[in-house]
Amino acid sequence: MFTGIVTDVGEVVSSEGAQGTLKRLRIQASYDPATIALGASIACGGACLTVVAVGPRDGGCWFDVDAAAETLALTTVGAWAPETRVNLERSLKIGDELGGHIVTGHVDGLATIVAREAITAGDNPWGPTARFDIRAPAALARFIAAKGSVSLDGTSLTVNTVAGDIFSVLIIPHTLAVTTWGERQAGDALNLEVDLMARYAARLTEAGAAE
Numbered sequence: 001m002f003t004g005i006v007t008d009v010g011e012v013v014s015s016e017g018a019q020g021t022l023k024r025l026r027i028q029a030s031y032d033p034a035t036i037a038l039g040a041s042i043a044c045g046g047a048c049l050t051v052v053a054v055g056p057r058d059g060g061c062w063f064d065v066d067a068a069a070e071t072l073a074l075t076t077v078g079a080w081a082p083e084t085r086v087n088l089e090r091s092l093k094i095g096d097e098l099g100g101h102i103v104t105g106h107v108d109g110l111a112t113i114v115a116r117e118a119i120t121a122g123d124n125p126w127g128p129t130a131r132f133d134i135r136a137p138a139a140l141a142r143f144i145a146a147k148g149s150v151s152l153d154g155t156s157l158t159v160n161t162v163a164g165d166i167f168s169v170l171i172i173p174h175t176l177a178v179t180t181w182g183e184r185q186a187g188d189a190l191n192l193e194v195d196l197m198a199r200y201a202a203r204l205t206e207a208g209a210a211e
Helices: 069-074 173-178 196-210
Strands: 008-018 022-029 041-044 047-057 060-068 085-090 109-119 129-135 149-152 155-158 161-163 166-171 189-194
Touching: 022 085, 041 060, 060 069, 129 173, 149 166, 155 166, 189 196
Parallel strands: none
Antiparallel strands: 008 022, 008 085, 022 060, 041 047, 041 085, 047 060, 109 129, 109 189, 129 166, 149 155, 149 189, 161 166
16 A cells, blocks of 8 residues: 655566566665565556565665566556656555555556646746646546546656646655656656546446446
């Protein structure tokens, strides 16, 4: 379980295996390797992946994860190559601050950035914010509501507007600086996980209508 609050940006250093079967990826991060156990779950770009090997390096650690066929088919993980930067989050511990929203790390599908607009506010010393218009897959659009939560590439964000299958989010200067959002442009694919409560609310509504 995660919160969608990114704690590091890792970099893929190797990717081995075949698309559609199994890929093993090595990711370097700034985490202390002594705090990562084999079998631990780490959200990598929003996808919950299991650590199968870990070791130290200058400035932090490296860890290996395996991505199976379904993950490769439903997420951006299959396209990751050396030098790809990915948002990372360690799994939630009892007593941790729930700063975002409840995120499972089970990616529902791929969203696509339609447009990026820089928004400056006068002489704002903290840099520009950015507005992203994003297209959700048709089957997932009904779970996205204005002022609701959504996880995109492992980042917990508040939905600003919704029009059909297009929704918008605003990214503040801090988030642009400490996650991969600063690099994102129109046409990029994003790992999308809809809000867990929205999914169950829709399921309950459907069940009630069927009675």
